Amino acid sequence: MLDSAKPKTATVTIDDQTFEMPILSGSTGPDVIDIRKLYGQSGAFTYDPGFTSTAACESSITYIDGDEGVLLHRGYPIEQLAGKSHYLEVCYLLLYGELPSGPELEDFEERVTMHTMLHEQMYNFTRGFRRDAHPMAIMNGMVGAMSAFYHDSTDITDPWQREVASIRMIAKMPTIAAMAYKYSIGQPFVYPRNDLGYAANFLNMCFSVPAQDYVVDPILARAMDRIFTLHADHEQNASTSTVRLASSSGANPFACIAAGIACLWGPAHGGANQACLEMLREIGTADRIPEFIGRAKDKDDPFRLMGFGHRVYKNHDPRATVMKESADEVLELLGVEDNPTLQVAKELERQALEDPYFRDKKLFPNVDFYSGIILEAMGFPTSMFTPIFALSRTVGWISQWKEQLSDPSLKIGRPRQLYTGETKRDYVEVEDRG
Numbered sequence: 001m002l003d004s005a006k007p008k009t010a011t012v013t014i015d016d017q018t019f020e021m022p023i024l025s026g027s028t029g030p031d032v033i034d035i036r037k038l039y040g041q042s043g044a045f046t047y048d049p050g051f052t053s054t055a056a057c058e059s060s061i062t063y064i065d066g067d068e069g070v071l072l073h074r075g076y077p078i079e080q081l082a083g084k085s086h087y088l089e090v091c092y093l094l095l096y097g098e099l100p101s102g103p104e105l106e107d108f109e110e111r112v113t114m115h116t117m118l119h120e121q122m123y124n125f126t127r128g129f130r131r132d133a134h135p136m137a138i139m140n141g142m143v144g145a146m147s148a149f150y151h152d153s154t155d156i157t158d159p160w161q162r163e164v165a166s167i168r169m170i171a172k173m174p175t176i177a178a179m180a181y182k183y184s185i186g187q188p189f190v191y192p193r194n195d196l197g198y199a200a201n202f203l204n205m206c207f208s209v210p211a212q213d214y215v216v217d218p219i220l221a222r223a224m225d226r227i228f229t230l231h232a233d234h235e236q237n238a239s240t241s242t243v244r245l246a247s248s249s250g251a252n253p254f255a256c257i258a259a260g261i262a263c264l265w266g267p268a269h270g271g272a273n274q275a276c277l278e279m280l281r282e283i284g285t286a287d288r289i290p291e292f293i294g295r296a297k298d299k300d301d302p303f304r305l306m307g308f309g310h311r312v313y314k315n316h317d318p319r320a321t322v323m324k325e326s327a328d329e330v331l332e333l334l335g336v337e338d339n340p341t342l343q344v345a346k347e348l349e350r351q352a353l354e355d356p357y358f359r360d361k362k363l364f365p366n367v368d369f370y371s372g373i374i375l376e377a378m379g380f381p382t383s384m385f386t387p388i389f390a391l392s393r394t395v396g397w398i399s400q401w402k403e404q405l406s407d408p409s410l411k412i413g414r415p416r417q418l419y420t421g422e423t424k425r426d427y428v429e430v431e432d433r434g
C-alpha cells in the first residue's frame with residue numbers, strides 16, 4: 001500500500017527566495033534535513049564547524065541517544081553485549097549486521113586466529129623506530145606500512161580483498177600493539193599463540209617473556225575483553241569520520257585506518273585515557289581535588305577535567321558505568337582496592353557531579369575515566385592506553401569503512417568553507433613592499 005502521508009520538508013528563506021528541503025527519517029533518532037541541493041539551488045553553503053548539527057552519512061551500525069545515555073550496536077544495548085557477549089562476537093555483529101550462529105562464530109574466530117601473525121619483514125621494519133618512540137607513533141607507522149606488506153588486499157573494488165583486509169586488520173592489531181609495547185621497553189617480541197583467546201593472546205604478547213612461563217588470569221582476560229568490547233565502535237566520532245573521509249577518495253584500507261589512529265591520538269579523543277590517568281596522579285590526594293575542580297571551571301585556565309564530558313552523551317556514558325564495575329572487579333582481584341588513584345577518581349567523580357558547573361553543563365565521566373585505572377592495575381604503562389583503544393576501535397573503523405564502500409551514494413568528502421581572508425589583490429615586487 002502506498003503511504004499517502006505528505007513527505008516532511010523544511011523551508012529555507014534567503015532574501016525573498018524560498019527553498020524547500022526534504023526531511024529524511026531514520027529508524028530512530030532525530031530527522032535530518034537533506035540539504036544536498038541547497039548550494040545548487042541557492043548558492044549558499046551551510047556552516048557547522050565541529051559538525052554539531054550535521055549528519056555526514058547514512059549508517060546502520062551504531063546508534064547513540066546522548067540524552068538518554070543509550071548506545072546500541074546493530075540494535076543491541078552495550079550493557080548486554082558487555083555482560084553477555086565477547087569482543088570477537090561483537091566484531092562479527094558490527095561487521096556483518098547480525099549475531100553469528102555457533103558455527104559462524106567458530107569460523108570467524110578461526111579466520112581471525114589464523115591471521116594474527118605479521119609478515120616477518122614487519123619485525124625488521126619495527127626495529128627501525130627510535131627506541132623511545134611512543135607506542136602510538138609506532139602503531140600508526142606500522143598500520144600505514146601494512147599497505148607495503150599486504151599488496152594483495154589493497155584493491156577496494158574487490159569484495160574478497162576487502163574481506164581479507166578486514167580480517168587481517170582485526171587479527172593483527174593486537175600483535176602490532178604488543179610489538180609497539182615490547183619495543184618501547186626493550187624486550188623481545190612475543191609471537192601470537194593460537195591456543196589463546198583474543199584478549200588472552202594480547203595479554204600474553206604484552207607480558208610474557210622467553211625466560212619464564214606466564215599464565216594469563218582468566219579474570220584479567222575477561223576484563224581486557226570487556227575494555228575491547230566497550231570501545232569497539234561509537235558511530236561517527238572524530239577518528240571514524242577521519243577513516244570515512246580518507247576512504248572517500250578510494251584510499252586503501254590500511255592507509256584509512258592509519259588516518260583513524262592519527263586522529264584518535266589527540267587528548268580530546270582517544271588520548272584522553274592517558275591524559276586522565278596522568279591528571280589523577282597529579283592530583284594525588286583527595287584534599288587537592290577542589291583546587292583542580294576550581295581550575296577546570298576557570299575560563300582563563302585551559303585545564304579541563306580529563307575523562308569528563310562528551311560531545312554526544314549529555315546524561316551519562318553507558319560505557320563508563322560498565323567500566324566502573326570492571327574497575328572494582330579487577331582491583332579486587334589484584335588486591336589493590338585501596339589504589340590511591342582509584343580513590344582520587346571516585347572522590348573526584350563525586351565532587352564534580354555535585355558541582356553546579358558540571359551538572360549544568362551536563363558533564364559526566366566518560367568511558368576513559370575508569371579504563372586507565374584498570375589498565376594501570378593490569379600492568380600497562382599510560383603510553384599503552386591509547387594504542388589499546390586503537391586496537392579495540394579497529395573493528396568499528398573497518399565496519400564503517402566497509403559500509404561506506406557499499407553505499408551507492410558514495411562521493412569524495414569535500415567540505416566547503418566560510419572564507420574570511422583577503423579578496424583578490426595584485427602581487428607587489430619585494431622592493432616595493434613597505
Ligand code: ACO
Nearest residue numbers: 267268269270272296304305306307308309310311361366
Ligand atoms: N572540564 C571542564 N569543562 C569542560 C569539560 C571538562 N572536561 N568538557 C567540557 N567543558 C565545558 C567547556 O569549557 C564548555 O564550557 P562553556 O559552555 O562555558 O564554553 C562546555 O563544557 C561545553 O564543552 P565543549 O568543549 O564545547 O563540548 P564539546 O562537545 O565540543 O567537547 C569534549 C567534548 C572534547 C569531549 C570535552 O568535553 C573535553 O575536552 N573533555 C575532556 C577530554 C576527554 O575526556 N575526552 C574523551 C572524550 S570520550 C572519547 O573520545 C572516547
